[in-house]
Amino acid sequence: MECVFGLVGKGFALVVSDTSAVHSILVHKSDEDKIMKLDDYKLMGASGEAGDRVQFTEYIQKNVALYQYRNGIPLTTAAAANFTRGELATALRKNPYTVNILLAGYDKETGPSLYYIDYIASLHKVDKAAFGYGSYFSLAMMDRHYHRDMTLEEAVELVDKxxxxxxxxxxxxxxxxxxxxxDEGGARELHRRYSIGDAPLAAE
Known part of the structure; x- marks a missing residue:
C-alpha cells in the first residue's frame, strides 16, 4: 500500500512518502525512508519492489555524485531526470526495475521542478504527481485544491488533507x-506525520 506524491509550490518542491516496508501481509518496518537525497538540491521519491527501489535509487545517487566529482559542477534537475529515464530505458530491455520515481530539485536559473518517471521510462515534468494506491486519493485532492504559486503553509495543509x-x-x-x-536552502526533511494514535496530525 505504498504512497508517494509530490507538488511544486512558490520557490520549493515537496515530496511525501509513507514509511512502511511491507511484504504480502507482513509489515517489516514502519520507518523506511523512501525519499533519497541525491545531492544538496535534489530529492528522489521512489515506490516499487523494495530491492529494485533501493538498488536503483542508490545507483542514481552514486552516478550523480560521480558526475559532479568528474566535472566539478552538479547535474541540473532536468539532466538528472533524463539520466534516470535513460537508465530505466536501458534496463527495460535487459533486466527491468519495478520502480516509479518522483524527482524534485531546485536550480538557481529555473527554480523548483518535479519530474514523473515510471517503470517503463516515461518522463514528464509536472506540477503535481503521485504513485501507489494512495495516488487515487492524493491526486483527487490535489486536482481540487492545488494551484500554482502555493505558499509552503498552503502546500503542507494540502499534504495533510x-x-x-x-x-x-x-x-x-x-x-x-x-x-x-x-528550495534555495537545499534539500531536507520538513515534517513527519505519525499515526493518529501516536500524535496529532498537525503536531510537530
Missing part, C-alpha cells in the same frame, strides 16, 4: 509519512 484521505479510504493504510522539501 491527502494523508487524512489516504488513511480514511485505504483498507490497509500506511500509518506514518515523511515530508521533504527542496
Amino acid at each position: 491527502c494523508i487524512i484521505e489516504i488513511r480514511s479510504r485505504l483498507v490497509v493504510a500506511p500509518p506514518n509519512f515523511v515530508i521533504k522539501i527542496v
